[in-house]
Amino acid sequence: MELPLLHLALVGTPNSGKTSLFNALTGSRQKVANYPGVTVERKEGFFVTPLGRQVSVVDLPGTYSLRGRSPDEEITRDFVLGKASGETVPDLVLCVADSTNLRLTIRLLLELKRTGRPMILVLNMFDIANRRGISVDVERLAKELGVPVVTSIAVRKGGTADLLALTDEISAKLAAEPSENNWRALSVAELRATQREADRIISDCVSLPSRPDTWTARIDAIVLHPVGGLIVLALILFVMFQAVFAWAQPLMELLQSGFDALGDAVHATLPEGLVQSFLQNGVISGVGSVIVFLPQIIIIFLFILLLEDFGYMARAAFLMDRIMGGAGLHGRAFIPLLSSFACAIPGIMATRVIDNKRDRLTTILIAPLMTCSARIPVYTLIISAFIPAKDVWGFINLQGLVMFGLYATGIASALAVSFLIKFFMLRDYAPAPFMLELPDYKMPRLKSIAIGVTTRAKMFLHRAGTTIFSMMVLIWFLASFPQPPAGATEPAIDFSLAAIIGKALEPLLAPVGFNWQIAVALIPGMAAREVAVAALGTVYAIEGGKEAAEQIGQVLATKWSLATALSMLAWYIFAPQCASTLAVIRRETGSWGWMAATFGYMLVLAYAASLLTYNVAVALGAG
Amino acid sequence: MTDTHDTRREMPLGLAKRGYTGVIQHLSAKDAGSALSDIELESRLIELGFVEGARVEVLHEGLVGRDPIAVRVDNITIAVRRREAMAIIVA
Numbered sequence: 001m002e003l004p005l006l007h008l009a010l011v012g013t014p015n016s017g018k019t020s021l022f023n024a025l026t027g028s029r030q031k032v033a034n035y036p037g038v039t040v041e042r043k044e045g046f047f048v049t050p051l052g053r054q055v056s057v058v059d060l061p062g063t064y065s066l067r068g069r070s071p072d073e074e075i076t077r078d079f080v081l082g083k084a085s086g087e088t089v090p091d092l093v094l095c096v097a098d099s100t101n102l103r104l105t106i107r108l109l110l111e112l113k114r115t116g117r118p119m120i121l122v123l124n125m126f127d128i129a130n131r132r133g134i135s136v137d138v139e140r141l142a143k144e145l146g147v148p149v150v151t152s153i154a155v156r157k158g159g160t161a162d163l164l165a166l167t168d169e170i171s172a173k174l175a176a177e178p179s180e181n182n183w184r185a186l187s188v189a190e191l192r193a194t195q196r197e198a199d200r201i202i203s204d205c206v207s208l209p210s211r212p213d214t215w216t217a218r219i220d221a222i223v224l225h226p227v228g229g230l231i232v233l234a235l236i237l238f239v240m241f242q243a244v245f246a247w248a249q250p251l252m253e254l255l256q257s258g259f260d261a262l263g264d265a266v267h268a269t270l271p272e273g274l275v276q277s278f279l280q281n282g283v284i285s286g287v288g289s290v291i292v293f294l295p296q297i298i299i300i301f302l303f304i305l306l307l308e309d310f311g312y313m314a315r316a317a318f319l320m321d322r323i324m325g326g327a328g329l330h331g332r333a334f335i336p337l338l339s340s341f342a343c344a345i346p347g348i349m350a351t352r353v354i355d356n357k358r359d360r361l362t363t364i365l366i367a368p369l370m371t372c373s374a375r376i377p378v379y380t381l382i383i384s385a386f387i388p389a390k391d392v393w394g395f396i397n398l399q400g401l402v403m404f405g406l407y408a409t410g411i412a413s414a415l416a417v418s419f420l421i422k423f424f425m426l427r428d429y430a431p432a433p434f435m436l437e438l439p440d441y442k443m444p445r446l447k448s449i450a451i452g453v454t455t456r457a458k459m460f461l462h463r464a465g466t467t468i469f470s471m472m473v474l475i476w477f478l479a480s481f482p483q484p485p486a487g488a489t490e491p492a493i494d495f496s497l498a499a500i501i502g503k504a505l506e507p508l509l510a511p512v513g514f515n516w517q518i519a520v521a522l523i524p525g526m527a528a529r530e531v532a533v534a535a536l537g538t539v540y541a542i543e544g545g546k547e548a549a550e551q552i553g554q555v556l557a558t559k560w561s562l563a564t565a566l567s568m569l570a571w572y573i574f575a576p577q578c579a580s581t582l583a584v585i586r587r588e589t590g591s592w593g594w595m596a597a598t599f600g601y602m603l604v605l606a607y608a609a610s611l612l613t614y615n616v617a618v619a620l621g622a623g
Numbered sequence: 624m625t626d627t628h629d630t631r632r633e634m635p636l637g638l639a640k641r642g643y644t645g646v647i648q649h650l651s652a653k654d655a656g657s658a659l660s661d662i663e664l665e666s667r668l669i670e671l672g673f674v675e676g677a678r679v680e681v682l683h684e685g686l687v688g689r690d691p692i693a694v695r696v697d698n699i700t701i702a703v704r705r706r707e708a709m710a711i712i713v714a
Contacts, residue, residue, distance in 0.1 A: 064670040226686035322687035438700040
């Protein structure tokens with residue numbers, strides 16, 4: 001008889017190693033979606049037990065209790081209680097604990113027990129606990145808690161074997177009596193009593209060494225030093241941006257020549273005409289010019305995931321709390337803002353860790369000013385075309401330095417905007433508290449990182465294959481129709497719809513030094529910023545023929561003045577051009593008004609910055 | 624034992640300097656002036672392990688106004704602002 005799918009749920013405090021256990025159990029058989037109605041990420045994975053039972057496991061957001069004080073924590077509570085809409089009640093709850101830090105998890109487990117769901121306590125990272133001299137009387141712990149206890153080492157091959165065997169054993173006996181839910185929100189007194197009970201059980205079953213993890217203490221002595229820590233943070237960010245620019249270069253060139261070769265092959269095989277132009281100029285050079293940036297996106301996510309896994313992100317929030325507080329931001333805003341360097345969408349979604357509504361709103365409004373990876377294609381293109389690749393002061397790459405400057409300007413303006421919001425709109429309110437666990441450092445787990453980076457890369461390619469592809473087709477269409485009359489001597493694109501639209505917009509953009517080709521490229525850039533690069537490629541390719549398609553950068557260098565290029569860079573620091581970001585802001589704030597406000601203020605800043613940059617550059621003779 | 628902990632003065636953790644070690648005596652959320660309600664602040668502190676009898680040590684402090692502080696609570700480290708730490712009475 002085929003048994004029905006077994007539903008497991010992973011519950012645990014933040015930093016309990018829940019996600020690495022999830023990755024160890026499911027490998028790459030994962031599905032990431034959203035819970036209906038909210039933007040909390042729903043991660044589900046699948047595996048088969050040694051006895052052949054099909055299992056679905058959901059990785060629930062980390063929480064310290066079932067009180068549900070944020071949307072993430074509400075999901076965890078409702079899911080366990082079987083109240084989440086469209087979800088089945090889990091057959092078995094795996095409560096995941098970091099074996100080196102049992103206090104908070106045992107308290108959570110005592111609370112979870114009241115829900116009456118069948119449960120296993122998983123003592124994860126058991127190897128680290130052993131190495132630190134922590135010994136746990138597993139049998140006694142299970143007896144005291146009244147819950148089966150199993151140890152696991154998620155990062156080691158076979159480290160979850162005991163857990164799998166126990167899952168088989170328990171699932172065979174499940175479903176006899178319907179469980180009774182006695183859970184209700186705990187009062188302060190009950191909370192305190194539960195923590196006391198947890199502490200008693202731990203002192204009976206666990207022997208702790210007297211001294212803390214020496215490595216964490218040593219690293220923190222430097223990394224959390226009031227001055228030294230900030231220097232380390234600045235260094236990490238600087239290395240990150242140099243790496244994005246320098247390490248990705250060879251791979252990008254490789255991809256570029258691959259697409260060029262493909263374009264040439266198409267050009268050679270197909271007869272001259274619309275189909276050939278569509279495939280070569282619209283599809284291959286358009287989509288290709290965006291996919292080329294995959295290496296940079298992988299590198300930036302690699303850094304963010306590594307720092308997160310290592311345990312550094314919470315330290316960065318600690319260091320930045322008061323400094324950002326001066327600009328009216330909460331220390332917890334640092335992580336969402338740092339994620340916004342990859343993409344504002346996960347960044348804005350990550351603001352859910354900020355419980356205070358006003359702090360959260362401020363963070364959402366400024367997150368799009370952080371230089372997201374979609375701007376990298378635009379910056380890279382213009383920088384490599386206009387800024388010489390020489391070293392300054394002997395060792396710093398000038399192109400990397402300009403890139404760093406663009407990032408720095410984005411950060412500075414985000415802080416300034418936040419300060420203005422605090423000063424004018426949210427004047428009198430007490431700052432929300434900052435309370436955050438600083439986990440012990442851990443060696444990042446390569447497998448987890450690999451899975452994380454792959455998921456992001458897939459999302460980027462998916463976007464390139466859908467949104468960007470359809471935009472490229474639209475641009476190619478606008479740039480190719482109507483066709484020039486027979487015997488015309490000007491380039492074909494001068495007769496197209498694109499030229500008509502671009503020239504209509506040109507008077508508005510002329511004061512900032514943009515020509516009509518840029519105006520055309522900015523329109524599809526609304527769908528996604530990086531599309532502007534491909535759009536410029538298409539526009540100039542159709543205007544200038546095959547040579548132009550191969551070297552957008554060189555074409556730009558001949559067609560634009562330095563002032564126009566700098567103005568374009570300034571525009572892109574602020575440009576509100578990303579429909580998906582605006583949609584997420586609308587969803588997260590629940591208001592069209594805040595979405596419009598974000599769009600409006602960014603547009604004004606973009607125009608003002610470009611106007612200033614262009615005129616100063618022209619005055620200095622770069623026109 | 625030369626320890627004179629019996630006579631050691633109670634003080635809020637929010638005033639402790641780096642290197643301070645002590646034991647939590649009680650929580651007094653109303654003295655903190657936090658943006659959170661008393662019940663909410665007390666619940667959160669308990670959830671992070673700040674309960675009576677826990678050993679605390681101030682490990683690190685921030686650059687601006689020596690704030691926030693990183694506090695070792697038994698065997699975990701919690702970052703908290705001094706304003707909220709005023710609710711934790713230690714001795």
